[in-house]
Amino acid sequence: MNHFRNRLFKTGRLLFRFLIVLITITTVLMIGLAIIGQLVRDRTVELSLLMYIPLLPLGLWAVFWDGLQAGRSLPRFRFSLTLIGLVVSIWGAISMMGWGGSHAESGTEVTVLHWNVYWGGKGKDDWQSISDDIEQMQPDVAVLSEPPLSYKLNPFLKQMGWSTIQYQGKNTLAVCSSWPLQLEGYVRIDNADAMTVIVTVRGQPLRLLAVDAGRNMSKRLVIHSKQVLPRWRTPMLTEIAQTLVAYQDQGQPIDLIAGDFNAISLSLGFDAFDQAGGGYHLASKFSLDWRGTWKSYLPLYDLDHVWVHKRFQGLRTALFTNLKSDHRGQLVRFVVP
Structure with a gap:
């Protein structure tokens, strides 16, 4: 019985770890596609779909997701996904904000x-x-x-x-x-x-x-x-x-x-x-x-x-x-x- 429980526990851990890796890969992939969409834009109907991936919420999600994993979402450099998410978030915010009114003479x-x-x-x-x-x-x-x-x-x-x-x-x-x-x-x-x-x-x-x-x-x-x-x-x-x-x-x-x-x-x-x-x-x-x-x-x-x-x-x-x-x-x- 204990052996069965241990195997079940290990299988659950593997599945959970697989899910975490899958979400991380999907997040990185979506960021890559979103950046391509911003740079290439709607040169074709298919590419226009990438242009509609919003940068700001995607970047914020990356920061949140990396935070849940204590910055270890990606190997080698800790908080690397957080840094990527912050850059993407700032890019998305700047591109969608106005810069204020212009000066006018009388009229x-x-x-x-x-x-x-x-x-x-x-x-x-x-x-x-x-x-x-x-x-x-x-x-x-x-x-x-x-x-x-x-x-x-x-x-x-x-x-x-x-x-x-x-x-x-x-x-x-x-x-x-x-x-x-x-x-x-x-x-x-x-x-x-x-x-x-x-x-x-x-x-x-x-x-x-x-x-x-x-x-x-x-x-x-x-x-x-x-x-x-x-x-x-x-x-x-x-x-x-x-x-x-x-x-x-x-x-x-x-x-x-x-x-x-x-x-x-x-x-x-x-x-x-x-x-x-x-x-x-x-x-x-x-x-x-x-x-x-x-x-x-x-x-x-x-x-x-x-x-x-x-x-x-x-x-x-x-x-x-x-x-x-x-x-x-x-x-x-x-x-x-």
């Missing part, structure tokens, strides 16, 4: 709010909570992705004294303001709804390109009826950059781009925004906040973006959270010289 300040409001929320009082937040911020322009249906939205617009332009035929975008609005036209973008709207704020006409990207999962790989690869966003982002250039060449530059892109800012397609059409700043980088917008309770990914033309000054951004929506919103301020 006309404009505030633009973008928020995916999740159709007004699912609960009975969700839209009331969401609309209260919007009212409190009093933006000059509000770009709402996934706005609520008209029976919810219209009373709020009337209360605010706003008019709206919505994407025709689809309830994907609403541009709202108390200032004059003019629909300039719909823009053909691969896998996205887009339109240009002229909003005249305090006598300053601004051309806004509002964008709402389609669903984020690709049909290229399906496992048990589940799509497991993110959609490759490079074609969509390339078309948007080409649109910016085309408007600039016509002497009608786009001043603002806002929407739910379903693409993180690390995506290669966004690189062209730095120069296209005169160049644009990613507004969230001019905040002092964590820049993730989805999901609101654990915003690991920045899928929602506002891009502001570089000719504007004093760019400042504040991100905010209301758990009635599954996305965080952002309030962007800039000065028109």
Whole structure:
């Protein structure tokens, strides 16, 4: 009997040790894949999956796991996995934090709010909570992705004294303001709804390109009826950059781009925004906040973006959270010289 117990105990210890080694190997492998994703980015659909491995929680997990083993997760150097985890965590935090606002000379300040409001929320009082937040911020322009249906939205617009332009035929975008609005036209973008709207704020006409990207999962790989690869966003982002250039060449530059892109800012397609059409700043980088917008309770990914033309000054951004929506919103301020 004692012999059987000893063998059972030894087997249990071996299995436990095997599990520890397996978790350690998996952790190191995931860190390696995440680093490859950050460096190579979404050059293909398959590589884009690696880009979505979040560095910060992975690094924190590595530190925690190594701590449980008194720093002996990896051979030779004690706390080596802790050091790796700290480096990865710092990298992840720095890459997702804003660096604060920019200086501005005197001019006309404009505030633009973008928020995916999740159709007004699912609960009975969700839209009331969401609309209260919007009212409190009093933006000059509000770009709402996934706005609520008209029976919810219209009373709020009337209360605010706003008019709206919505994407025709689809309830994907609403541009709202108390200032004059003019629909300039719909823009053909691969896998996205887009339109240009002229909003005249305090006598300053601004051309806004509002964008709402389609669903984020690709049909290229399906496992048990589940799509497991993110959609490759490079074609969509390339078309948007080409649109910016085309408007600039016509002497009608786009001043603002806002929407739910379903693409993180690390995506290669966004690189062209730095120069296209005169160049644009990613507004969230001019905040002092964590820049993730989805999901609101654990915003690991920045899928929602506002891009502001570089000719504007004093760019400042504040991100905010209301758990009635599954996305965080952002309030962007800039000065028109």
